[in-house]
Amino acid sequence: MKLTIQMMVNGQPVTVETEPNRTLLEVLREDLGLTGSKEGCGTGDCGACTVHLNGRPVTSCLVLAPEADGCEIVTIEGLAQSGQLHPVQQAFIQYGGLQCGICTPGFVMAATALLRDNPNPTEHEVREAIAGNLCRCTGYDKIVRAILAASDVAER
Amino acid sequence: MKKKTTIVGKDFPRVESRAKVTGAAQYVDDIQFGPNLLHARLLRSPIPHGLIKRLDTSKAAALPGVRVVVTGKDYPGLTGLYLSDRPIFAVDRVRFVGEPVVGVAAETEEIAEQALDLIEVEYEPLPGVFDPEYGAGPDAPLIHPDLANYAVAPFVFPQAGSNVSNHFKVRKGNMDEGWAQADLIYEHTYRVPHVQHVPLETHVDVAQMDGNGKITLWASSQSPFAQRNLIAKALGISHGMLRVITPYVGGGFGAKAGVSVEGACVALAMKAKGRPVKLCMSRKEEFYTTFVRQGLIAKIKMGMTNEGRITAMQNTYYWDGGAYTEYGVNITRAAGYSSTGPYNVPNVHADSLCVYTNHPIGGAMRGFGMPEIHWAIEQHIDRMAQQLQLDPVQVRLTNCLRGGDVTVTGMVMHPTGLAECIQKAADAIGWGKPSRPSAPHKRRGKGIAAMWKAPAMPPNPGSSATIRMNEDGTCSVGIGGVDMGQGTLTIAAQLAAEGLGVPIEWVRVNTVDTDYSPYEWQTVASRLTWSMGNAILNAAREAKQQILEAVADAWNEKPDDMDIIEGKVVSYATEREMSLKNIAVYGIQKPDGTWVGGPVVGKGKFMPTYVTPLDKETGQGPRAVVHFTTGAQAVEVEVDTETGEVQVLRIVAAFDVGHAINPDMVRTQMEGGAVQGMSTAMLEQIILKEGKPLNPTFTDYRIATAVDAPPDIETIIVEVPQDDGPFGARGIGEHAMVPTAPAIANAVRAAVGVEIDSMPITSEKVWLAMQSSDRASGSKAVVSPL
Numbered sequence: 001m002k003l004t005i006q007m008m009v010n011g012q013p014v015t016v017e018t019e020p021n022r023t024l025l026e027v028l029r030e031d032l033g034l035t036g037s038k039e040g041c042g043t044g045d046c047g048a049c050t051v052h053l054n055g056r057p058v059t060s061c062l063v064l065a066p067e068a069d070g071c072e073i074v075t076i077e078g079l080a081q082s083g084q085l086h087p088v089q090q091a092f093i094q095y096g097g098l099q100c101g102i103c104t105p106g107f108v109m110a111a112t113a114l115l116r117d118n119p120n121p122t123e124h125e126v127r128e129a130i131a132g133n134l135c136r137c138t139g140y141d142k143i144v145r146a147i148l149a150a151s152d153v154a155e156r
Numbered sequence: 157m158k159k160k161t162t163i164v165g166k167d168f169p170r171v172e173s174r175a176k177v178t179g180a181a182q183y184v185d186d187i188q189f190g191p192n193l194l195h196a197r198l199l200r201s202p203i204p205h206g207l208i209k210r211l212d213t214s215k216a217a218a219l220p221g222v223r224v225v226v227t228g229k230d231y232p233g234l235t236g237l238y239l240s241d242r243p244i245f246a247v248d249r250v251r252f253v254g255e256p257v258v259g260v261a262a263e264t265e266e267i268a269e270q271a272l273d274l275i276e277v278e279y280e281p282l283p284g285v286f287d288p289e290y291g292a293g294p295d296a297p298l299i300h301p302d303l304a305n306y307a308v309a310p311f312v313f314p315q316a317g318s319n320v321s322n323h324f325k326v327r328k329g330n331m332d333e334g335w336a337q338a339d340l341i342y343e344h345t346y347r348v349p350h351v352q353h354v355p356l357e358t359h360v361d362v363a364q365m366d367g368n369g370k371i372t373l374w375a376s377s378q379s380p381f382a383q384r385n386l387i388a389k390a391l392g393i394s395h396g397m398l399r400v401i402t403p404y405v406g407g408g409f410g411a412k413a414g415v416s417v418e419g420a421c422v423a424l425a426m427k428a429k430g431r432p433v434k435l436c437m438s439r440k441e442e443f444y445t446t447f448v449r450q451g452l453i454a455k456i457k458m459g460m461t462n463e464g465r466i467t468a469m470q471n472t473y474y475w476d477g478g479a480y481t482e483y484g485v486n487i488t489r490a491a492g493y494s495s496t497g498p499y500n501v502p503n504v505h506a507d508s509l510c511v512y513t514n515h516p517i518g519g520a521m522r523g524f525g526m527p528e529i530h531w532a533i534e535q536h537i538d539r540m541a542q543q544l545q546l547d548p549v550q551v552r553l554t555n556c557l558r559g560g561d562v563t564v565t566g567m568v569m570h571p572t573g574l575a576e577c578i579q580k581a582a583d584a585i586g587w588g589k590p591s592r593p594s595a596p597h598k599r600r601g602k603g604i605a606a607m608w609k610a611p612a613m614p615p616n617p618g619s620s621a622t623i624r625m626n627e628d629g630t631c632s633v634g635i636g637g638v639d640m641g642q643g644t645l646t647i648a649a650q651l652a653a654e655g656l657g658v659p660i661e662w663v664r665v666n667t668v669d670t671d672y673s674p675y676e677w678q679t680v681a682s683r684l685t686w687s688m689g690n691a692i693l694n695a696a697r698e699a700k701q702q703i704l705e706a707v708a709d710a711w712n713e714k715p716d717d718m719d720i721i722e723g724k725v726v727s728y729a730t731e732r733e734m735s736l737k738n739i740a741v742y743g744i745q746k747p748d749g750t751w752v753g754g755p756v757v758g759k760g761k762f763m764p765t766y767v768t769p770l771d772k773e774t775g776q777g778p779r780a781v782v783h784f785t786t787g788a789q790a791v792e793v794e795v796d797t798e799t800g801e802v803q804v805l806r807i808v809a810a811f812d813v814g815h816a817i818n819p820d821m822v823r824t825q826m827e828g829g830a831v832q833g834m835s836t837a838m839l840e841q842i843i844l845k846e847g848k849p850l851n852p853t854f855t856d857y858r859i860a861t862a863v864d865a866p867p868d869i870e871t872i873i874v875e876v877p878q879d880d881g882p883f884g885a886r887g888i889g890e891h892a893m894v895p896t897a898p899a900i901a902n903a904v905r906a907a908v909g910v911e912i913d914s915m916p917i918t919s920e921k922v923w924l925a926m927q928s929s930d931r932a933s934g935s936k937a938v939v940s941p942l
Contacts, residue, residue: 029186033188034179035179035182035185035186036178036179036180037179038183038185038356038357038406039185040356040357040358040439041439041853041854042438042439043439043853043854043855045853045854045855046356046439046854048356075179076177076178076179077178077179077180079178080178085174085177085178089177089178092173092177093169093170093173093174093177094169096169096170096820096821096824098170098173098176098177099170099407099641099642099643099824099828100355100356100357100404100405100406100407100408100640100641101172101175101176101177101181101404101406101641102183102355102356102357102404102406102407103356103406104176104177105177105179108177123867126862127862127863127865127867128863130861130862131861131862131863132861133861133862134354134356134854134859134861135356135862136353136354136355136356136407136409136828136832136859137407137641137824137828138824138827138828138831139824139827139828139829139830139831139832139865139869140831140860140861140862140865141827141831141865141869142824142827143862144862
């Protein structure tokens with residue numbers, strides 16, 4: 001039996017017919033073609049699939065699609081506004097906070113959620129906020145620098 | 157006079173950054189194939205060793221929605237990079253838990269999974285080998301009775317009738333004299349468990365065969381060309397009929413080198429009647445069915461004088477190569493020709509043995525044997541230094557290789573900044589200076605470790621590159637090297653821009669498609685900046701020559717009087733200038749109205765030609781390898797004496813990279829390597845019980861998070877140029893994690909006096925070692941592997 005799900009995805013109303021056992025991540029990637037959110041584990045451990053659900057960062061591989069009915073979803077594709085990168089995206093480029101890039105969308109979504117709730121985090125708070133996102137390339141230091149730099153930008 | 161560079165040596169952000177921060181960058185899993193796509197799953201062996209007595213796939217094949225079922229009987233060809241010992245699907249015998257037995261492609265992944273449940277297999281279990289030292293002995297059951305018949309590279313020496321698939325020997329100097337000269341001889345055994353690379357993107361493949369029989373494989377791969385070669389040979393396909401496309405790759409660290417699951421995907425596609433077939437490894441599969449890092453038992457015996465001079469080393473390395481050692485044999489070879497660590501040791505007796513076990517397949521992983529052997533060597537040196545009351549930094553400076561010294565295999569060492577790296581790392585960590593712990597029950601300690609590593613590869617791996625000019629003066633650089641995060645695309649762009657004389661913004665570097673990209677052996681061994689870099693500079697030289705000759709003809713000048721600077725052809729003789737726009741494709745009009753030039757395509761190649769074979773019995777020869785990158789790390793730790801918890805406070809990394817093409821990206825390699833090294837040192841181990849992996853999830857196999865990573869990583873770039881490197885560059889990718897684990901172990905020893913022989917350095921091991929240390933009233937404690 002398929003269910004009809006209505007969501008706001010990156011500011012656009014979306015209606016999807018889906019089996020109830022599919023995840024939000026599957027619907028985003030397969031039905032809506034929003035492949036920026038990645039599956040790194042499928043068990044909510046790596047954070048590569050992080051999106052905002054009603055403003056909160058969630059691992060979309062653990063959210064069943066019907067749970068997102070009526071919700072507002074923002075993915076990495078919805079972050080840049082009219083071609084203008086979000087300050088966090090800009091900082092990741094400037095401070096080299098990415099290598100292979102597969103975890104980058106998840107980190108950016110976790111970081112933007114953090115800075116909205118806490119515009120001036122300490123380094124420790126930044127590290128805690130991204131502890132659910134795994135990166136095997138960077139050693140995290142440049143990611144942390146990028147987020148702290150973006151927080152300064154947001155402040156100004 | 158050497159020209160000053162304007163682009164090489166500068167920090168440029170990654171050229172593909174914008175695509176990656178916006179989610180636009182496409183990885184294999186992101187490519188859309190539409191509703192025609194079939195989904196593949198593999199039935200895997202549940203037992204570590206056994207014979208397949210009966211295999212019935214008829215019920216699976218009859219399940220509605222199942223389109224293809226293949227077994228080892230369909231494709232019995234063997235494959236392997238250095239030793240052809242590995243079937244795509246098991247034939248008659250399984251050798252590890254997780255070995256592919258049957259492949260199924262179906263309309264959905266769920267149907268494919270259901271089909272696996274309908275396959276009937278009867279196994280006759282055989283006794284297994286789960287310890288490499290036992291496996292190398294005469295009593296162990298044979299895992300590969302056909303070892304003598306496998307095709308093998310000429311520098312690999314399998315021992316027929318045993319489980320030893322490679323035996324690298326070093327016999328150098330006179331051991332009796334070496335021991336006689338020593339004031340202290342110390343012998344000890346160290347262990348390294350299996351770990352996994354954990355790229356955040358698992359292996360993902362899609363394969364499709366068109367109506368002409370041409371096959372395309374989209375692979376998250378470090379080795380598009382090697383995969384084309386090995387899969388074509390194993391499946392009897394002409395190389396020109398197999399095309400491998402590799403878009404962005406989400407991390408590799410060696411896991412995606414060579415061939416692992418790609419052959420299975422192609423085999424399924426060959427029977428899928430033109431439909432594309434997708435095979436994604438789950439995270440669980442990634443942990444133990446593609447490649448893992450080999451385990452190691454290292455027995456070290458070392459002689460040292462009272463002054464700290466190493467007089468002799470006798471090292472035996474038992475490598476847990478796993479069920480197939482097609483790639484792993486070369487890791488054991490690398491460990492052999494690097495077996496002393498980066499030291500000048502006159503008398504050496506070394507045996508590096510690659511042993512078949514019924515464990516997951518050991519393959520290339522960042523460091524390629526070096527993190528493992530340095531775990532043993534670098535701890536051993538510190539323990540001897542302590543017994544002789546010598547300073548570990550001084551002992552390393554006394555023995556470390558310098559330009560002109562003779563290495564363990566008889567090669568004359570090229571100029572190297574190893575001593576400088578050791579000294580600078582020690583200085584930066586505040587060696588010898590006190591550092592007060594944060595609480596009364598905590599103790600601090602500093603440790604250091606040095607390293608060397610050569611690109612481990614055949615003697616003649618080739619690189620090639622093309623530079624094609626576009627109408628607007630921009631250029632497209634073709635390479636066969638893969639950017640899996642290490643920065644290949646950016647380094648290629650910098651070298652092409654510098655070589656050609658155009659702004660970096662004018663350069664586009666393409667990802668790999670073996671139908672259109674020039675050949676590259678593999679993206680491994682930290683060899684691309686050096687090898688591919690040389691090919692790019694040669695291509696740029698040729699493109700530039702084509703442009704200058706055409707313009708010189710039109711202007712009636714000599715090409716030698718001209719150059720290309722910031723995208724303009726300039727003449728030093730007449731001070732004329734002209735933009736590359738238009739002329740690089742359409743040519744240039746001469747005063748008489750005729751035309752000269754035309755579309756510019758520069759091509760370049762590079763292949764080392766000077767590496768020599770080594771003697772099979774002594775390991776000696778004039779030139780074992782192309783070069784060594786050297787370096788050192790120093791760390792400071794704080795140990796909680798109540799819990800055994802170790803916190804890594806600081807890591808200083810110093811490496812001799814020859815010349816940094818992009819210093820910021822060199823530093824990111826050093827930082828990422830330090831944290832990966834720390835993660836393996838402190839957290840990681842694939843727990844294997846009778847061949848069965850017990851912890852293949854992120855819950856039970858933790859890798860370092862941003863909270864675990866040390867907040868303070870200092871990176872020091874040392875530059876002693878490589879004579880045949882582009883602008884003097886050498887590789888720095890793998891090296892960055894080699895010394896981390898022993899440096900931490902040495903720091904823990906310095907802090908609380910305990911010796912940890914086996915990775916990882918868990919709180920439990922440290923605490924238990926401290927307890928037995930207390931009981932023995934202050935004497936040193938040694939903890940055996942758990």
